[in-house]
Amino acid sequence: MQMQLDVNGRKIAVDAPPDMPLLWVLRDQLGMTGTKFGCGMAQCGACTIHLDGQPVRACQTPVETAVGAKIATIEGITDKIATAIRASWVKLDVPQCGYCQSGQIMSAVALLRENPKPSDEDIDAAMQGNLCRCATYQRIRAAIHDAAKSLA
Amino acid sequence: MTFMDKFFAKRSAATFRPSRRQFLAGTAAVGAGLTIGFPASGQAPAAAVPNPFAGYVRIGTDNVVTVMSAHMDMGQGVYNGIATLVAEELGADWSTIRVDGASGNLALYGNAAWGGTAQGTGGSTAMSSSWERYRRAGAIARTMLVSAAAKAWNVPASEIAVSKGTLFHAASGRGATFGAFADAAAKEPVPQNVALKSPAEWTLIGKQGQRRYDSAPKTNGTHDFTIDLRFPGMLIATVEHPPVFGGKVASVDATAAKAVPGVVDVVTIPTGVAVLARDTWAAIKGREALQIVWDETSAEKRGTAELRAEYLAALDVPGTHVADTTGDAQAALGRAVKTIEATYEFPYLAHAALEPLNAVVRRQGDIIEVYGGHQIPDLYQALAARAAGTTPDKISMRIMKTGGGFGRRAVGDGDVVIEAVEIAKAIGFRAPVKLQWTRETDMAGGRYRPMYMHKVKIGIDAQGRLAGWHHRIVGQSILSGTPFAGMIQNGIDVTSVEGVAHTVYAIPDRRVELTSTQVGVPVLWWRSVGHTHTAYAMETAIDEVAAATGKDPVALRRELLAGKPKHLGVLELVARQAKWNEKPAEGIYRGVAVHESFGTTVGMVAEIRMTSATEFKVERVVAAVDCGVAINPDQVRAQIEGAVGFGLGSVLRERLTLEGGKVVETNYDQYRPLRIDEMPKVEVHIVASNAPPTGIGEPGVPLIGPAVANAYAAATGKRIRALPFETGVTQGV
16 A cells, blocks of 8 residues: 655655554665564564654554654654753663663653653653663663753 | 583683583584584684784774674673773774674684683673783784884884874874874784783773763664664565474465565475565564464473473482582481471573564675674584585674673574574575564573472571581573583583582582473573572572571671672672661661672672562662672673663563463563563672673672562561562462
């Protein structure tokens, strides 16, 4: 099926089965490999993207449902909040293997947009869907606080 | 992050150290009648000092310094650590550092901690293997850069200073960046003796503010993993394995699979059936449409319940082998006025790294490139050559960074890597192939931390002293039936008993028995290997001794560790930092554990708060670690923090269950690693040391389970002896 997607502010024509998860359209068709595959059933959060600003799991988003929505991925998210999050991630050396971090950052950016000064509990609730097998969670918490502080 | 040091190492030298020939003999055993050797370039460690520009460091005219790493990075930070060693001695500008994985030259890359017998990443040996080698490479490269500049400027080398990627000659005012002299430097004579910096001269090693070189690309999606590789015309493969271990393909009807749009081919390979497609989704859909009849006649059909019954029975009879007999445990138990008897149960565990296993194979001319997270690259090269029907020199190993590992990418038969070669071969290498296991393939793919059971009987005499320690362990051998089987000594797989046999505690009368079970479920080292279960049994049992004798758990350990300064140092540090001598805050219960693995000693105090009669939250963990010199102190902290989370998840609710031989937990909905809401605050204290570095990737993992279990016992009086806790609390005794 021919479709037009709005990815990171660019209009892109794709031809894919309507039920193909957006994850594979991004990765295999558009070559945008920053969004990761971890479980294929919305359990790990490695494929987290923004659809009209809301964090969603691209592995459970059929591409046809993303038509007409603004899709933002790790490659294209460059606003003030994302920049602050990235800076704090680097400052505190959050990543170990780094595989889950695209998804972590997409969730963290969405959190700070909604809640500029989250508590530990707010962070835990917002980030609970993002698995990190290296368990960098302590630094994720600290980096979100650090970014919130830098934006205040 | 695995663990072959136990099999190759000098550290466990108490046992033995294989020669390279023994290792080769081991690898040859993977295929009857087949001789697998290392590539032609592989030489035994040479006496001559190698030219660092020929394999350790490359400097571009753009001043980028690329370090070629002998060890593979799966997140544990070895690339960063090795780069630190090179940059320190080279005088490089840290912002210009890059790291690539290297392989195919045993003289350069053989794991020094294994006596250079094989290249590999495991047993938390990367930094101990690299400590001399890479600092020396950096120092020699610096010397050669200086020589080249001295010639060009016609000034004495001794007058040239090096700092942050730049060469200066103060008297003449001349200066240049490394890039200007890189080519000339590589042709300079290699100095045979260079002095390394003293610790007082270090500007990078041991510095608190030092940051990782690779954090930024991990925040913008540009850090490439095997899954991200793309080549023109590349096909994506998925694979369907038999539903039970040991099953085989009887027949395949691929009609429906081939009808899925995007599916290009379906091939049968020795390990199952592969679907090749133009994209991953088509490969997944195609696999769902496969109709396969399996031959399960020689498959393992037992489930966890059947195995548990058999293991419990095995615990009741003497072990087939004795791993440690010191003094006379039987006689000492006869003197006991009190005994503690405990049975421990440990489930199969999956590595469940976030990047599901994968590999990419591409033929370029007469060379076959094999991309992946190769933890044992020379072995995989030899196996790939055998699978492809060619010689190792025609196989080019490309080492990728991986999304976790935890031991899973060091497999004796090279599983996913060789499977990718088989698939590519089945289509005549006509297109590059990326084999991508799905989460379900990964979880059901075997290679688990083995299921184990322990039975312990401990005597206490009238004076409250230990009077006999009898310990029986039952479970599968990790080494048996693998290329590393030659490392089994006198029937004892050291990975089954490490941490119990030859304990550091002063237990004069002890006996450790082992029965290795024969089960068709493939098993493997899982971050910290045998210590994952042995430390749990030992450290909770010691806690029971403390309770039974009315002693403080720290005081008892202090007594039993007399004369062991490293252990005592860690114990005292963690006790002091956790304020063990003070009463904990209202509602907080504490447990302590101390354990050595991979040359590193760790102590932990866990603080828990009960949230119901049986439920609790781990609020804080204080850790102390002695790992020799802390090359990157913040990365030492990071590894311990991560080990606490990784280990805590495993003891709280991870378990891999089999029913009728089939894996029950095939995704993260049922197999549940720790999430952020359960992550405690972790405080790490590092013992100051200038001793050579020991391991750090694994040694934190074994401690958290017993520390939490001991805290739970302090809170409830109940002992958790069956893992995960989810099960164990209901069986608490």
